[in-house]
Amino acid sequence: MILRNAPPSPFGRKIRIAADLLGLSQRITILAADTNDSSDTLRQQNPLGKIPVLITAEGMAIYDSRVIVEYLDELAGGGKIIPAGAARYPALVLQALADGIMDASILRVYELRFRAENERSAKWADYQSDKVKRGLDELERRPPAVDDHSIGGIAVACALGYQDLRFNGDWRASSPKLVAWLDGFAARVPAFAATKFTPPPA
Numbered sequence: 133m134i135l136r137n138a139p140p141s142p143f144g145r146k147i148r149i150a151a152d153l154l155g156l157s158q159r160i161t162i163l164a165a166d167t168n169d170s171s172d173t174l175r176q177q178n179p180l181g182k183i184p185v186l187i188t189a190e191g192m193a194i195y196d197s198r199v200i201v202e203y204l205d206e207l208a209g210g211g212k213i214i215p216a217g218a219a220r221y222p223a224l225v226l227q228a229l230a231d232g233i234m235d236a237s238i239l240r241v242y243e244l245r246f247r248a249e250n251e252r253s254a255k256w257a258d259y260q261s262d263k264v265k266r267g268l269d270e271l272e273r274r275p276p277a278v279d280d281h282s283i284g285g286i287a288v289a290c291a292l293g294y295q296d297l298r299f300n301g302d303w304r305a306s307s308p309k310l311v312a313w314l315d316g317f318a319a320r321v322p323a324f325a326a327t328k329f330t331p332p333p334a
Contacts, residue, residue, distance in 0.1 A: 134187040136165040136174055139329040142234045142294040143197040144184040149286050150201050152323035154208040201283050213283045226284025229267055230291040236263040241298055268303050275313045289317045289324055
């Protein structure tokens, strides 16, 4: 299998951690993708031009990250990181919350990266920031279980890691429960550290 990805992507990181926990990492080759390059084959693999995309051994392109996780979990036998029964929907809802935090955070980054200063909207940036804050506040009130290695826990870890990467870890001062939870997750899941992206020196 081939994973089209870019190292800073929190959604790609989610797939890489999931694959590691499922014992599938050795079956996946990571191939860099440039979402801004119109000549990159990414746009043929996913018409939306978004990452991550998983190309299966049979040549099928699977996207977005939630669908890729479903595929990998089933490939590993099912019920591994997407629980069955009563635990299924809490895990999926937790993933949805974490994915929403990542989506809003990426939009904040894009506002600065792709718009000239005189074109930026403070109202739009605040709108996205409020989503992130509400999501983080909810997670601080009800952090994942200590041993949550489900897709919900994986997604939360990636969302927090992205806050550290792009927003200097500002979330940490007001989220002591989440800080403790993430420290524990990192200690139990070596793939979290292994997939950390460190920007090159400016």
